[in-house]
Structure formats: structure tokens, C-alpha cells
Amino acid sequence: xxxxxxxxxxxxxxxxxxxxxxxxxxxxxxxxxxxxxxxxxxxxxxxxxxxxxxxxxxxxxxxxxxxxxxxxxxxxxxxxxxxxxxxxxxxxxxxxxxxxxxxxxxxxxxxxxxxxxxxxxxxxxxxxxxxxxxxxxxxxxxxxxxxxxxxxxxxxxxxxxxxxxxxxxxxxxxxxxxxxxxxxxxxxxxxxxxxxxxxxxxxxxxxxxxxxxxxxxxxxxxxxxxxxxxxxxxxxxxxxxxxxxxxxxxxxxxxxxxxxxxxxxxxxxxxxxxxxxxxxxxxxxxxxxxxxxxxxxxxxxxxxxxxxxxxxxxxxxxxxxxxxxxxxxxxxxxxxxxxxxxxxxxxxxxxxxxxxxxxxxxxxxxxxxxxxxxxxx
Numbered sequence: 001x002x003x004x005x006x007x008x009x010x011x012x013x014x015x016x017x018x019x020x021x022x023x024x025x026x027x028x029x030x031x032x033x034x035x036x037x038x039x040x041x042x043x044x045x046x047x048x049x050x051x052x053x054x055x056x057x058x059x060x061x062x063x064x065x066x067x068x069x070x071x072x073x074x075x076x077x078x079x080x081x082x083x084x085x086x087x088x089x090x091x092x093x094x095x096x097x098x099x100x101x102x103x104x105x106x107x108x109x110x111x112x113x114x115x116x117x118x119x120x121x122x123x124x125x126x127x128x129x130x131x132x133x134x135x136x137x138x139x140x141x142x143x144x145x146x147x148x149x150x151x152x153x154x155x156x157x158x159x160x161x162x163x164x165x166x167x168x169x170x171x172x173x174x175x176x177x178x179x180x181x182x183x184x185x186x187x188x189x190x191x192x193x194x195x196x197x198x199x200x201x202x203x204x205x206x207x208x209x210x211x212x213x214x215x216x217x218x219x220x221x222x223x224x225x226x227x228x229x230x231x232x233x234x235x236x237x238x239x240x241x242x243x244x245x246x247x248x249x250x251x252x253x254x255x256x257x258x259x260x261x262x263x264x265x266x267x268x269x270x271x272x273x274x275x276x277x278x279x280x281x282x283x284x285x286x287x288x289x290x291x292x293x294x295x296x297x298x299x300x301x302x303x304x305x306x307x308x309x310x311x312x313x314x315x316x317x318x319x320x321x322x323x324x325x326x327x328x329x330x331x332x333x334x335x336x337x338x339x340x341x342x343x344x345x346x347x348x349x350x351x352x353x354x355x356x357x358x359x360x361x362x363x364x365x366x367x368x369x370x371x372x373x374x375x376x377x
Contacts, residue, residue: 032059107346203243226256
């Protein structure tokens, strides 16, 4: 398969350029749907079944299967959305310099679209039957927590033995075997306005109340056990000479084990239920949006299999834990053996320096094809 994939490197780069030069931010439905159209056409040309799951608010999702697939056991999960706004691709389109490809979404995760398609092509040439055991799901809203995509992922993951999530490999090539879970809360503080010079005693400062809450919430962090609470955004007040009648704070939480979720949520709710400043009140909304991806027994067994495959094709495999979230958390929480980070190598995700190491397109497509072949047995 390697020789075939090497011969297709130019075609890989041509497709990568086409994908990267389409703006497909999470809230850009038109752009995401254009990525769906491109990918659907590519797989249809291979005579695969393609189904578009229509969405009204976010981009559509694409499901791809072999025409003779009857009971797939492996789900490949990819997302098509990026964090970049409209116009970014025009400002800094796909470019190549000294073996490195640049552009918005090039590594997160349009490079994975390319390696997945060409892994399928490689298997069609030599081991087509292996593809009957695979379903491929392209989602549209991973970067914003999968508000629509989670239900679709869980629907198509039901009954699967394995989930291979095609987020990029770490910069050293490592796969991802565990991720922290997380969630978001928003607290809206109400106080009472008053002139800060004439009658400040009549006011009740929402900003003061918010400040008490920030200190208490941050004290919930337990970094040794993988729990973090961060009030990352605050806003409040109406003018500098007015006791603030309103204030808001947005809270990011991270957990390592699902068992940490309920106790942490209870503590956050307790803190926000009792005001420190008399006459103020708090409205709290939110919760866990992604469960943690835990390195459990079935995941370790799948990882060992992938490492064996890597040895066979001359690609040493290492794994790592990370604090960032991905759709892998959803399949892992369902008890499905899940490994993430099977995409190509690169870095600087979510910023203007985002890059992909071109030589890893071939090696990661080969790895994916070989893993799919092994799991099909």
C-alpha cells in the first residue's frame, strides 16, 4: 500500500489545497456544506454509499459506507469545521514551503480528510473486503462542543467495537489515548445600580459579588487529580461612576474521570446559590458538555493492536494524554474502544501558524489502512 500512496502524494496535496481554501468555520454552514459536497463527490466516485444528514443551524454531516457493508464494527470520526471566520482562506490560502503545508484547518483536520480518503483508496486496490467493516462519519460542529453532532455520533457509534478518531497526531507523532472531559457554565449576577458618588450605599455591586465567586470557583481546582475550574471571561457594569447592576462570568471546567463530574457540579451550584453580597443574586446555567476519554481496558487493547500494526509497517507508535477535548470522548463514554490522533503530524492548531508535515500524509494514510485491515479480521 505504501508504494501506491507514495504515487498519490500529488493528488493528496491537490485535494488538501481544495479543502483548505474553503472557509468552513463552525458557524459557516455554507462553507461546511461545501466541504460535504467535495467529500461526498470523492467517495461517490469510489462507488461508496454516501448519506447527508441535513442540519438547519449548523453544517450538514456526511456518512460514508461501502456498498456491501452490512454490520460495520469500526467507526472513523472526523470533523469538517474549523475555528476560522469567513475570509481567512482568502487572506492566507493554502501554501507549501520546504515540505510544510500551511493554511486554515490544514492540520485540524483537513489533512485527516485526505489521509482517510486515500487510505480507503489504498484498501480498494488490495484489501477491499476490509472496507465492508467500516463506517465513516464527518461531523460539522466539533470545535464548538458538538451541539448537533453528539447525537449523530452516538447514533452511528451504537453497536461498534472500535472508534478511530482522526484528529491530528501530536507534534511528536503520538496518538491520543485519553482526554480530559469538560464543560461550560455561565453565571449572570444581578445587583442594584446607584450613583457611586452621591448614594453608593444604596447600590449592590454585581461586580463585587462576581469577584467573590471567581475566588471560590478557582479554589475548586485540584490539578493533582486533573480537575480545573477557570473563569475565563467576565463582563459587568454600566459606567465607571455607577455601582454595577449586572455582571457575567463564563466558566470552563475540566475533569479526568467521569466520577468527578457530579461532585464538581454540585460544588459549583452551591457556591452560586448563596450570595456573598446582600441584595445580589446569581442565575447559573451550563454543565458538562464532553465526558472524559478514559484510558480503560478496551482502549489499551486497541492501542496495543495499533502499536503492533505500526511495528509491521516500520512506524513506531507512542501515545499520550491531553487536556483538550474531541469527539473521541463521546464514543469512549459509550464503552467503545477508542483511539484518537490518527491523523497526520502538524501543529499550531487554531492560529495563523497552523501547519502540516507533508511527508506524514503517506505514512498516516498507510497506518490507517493497515489498522482498518487488521481490525476487520
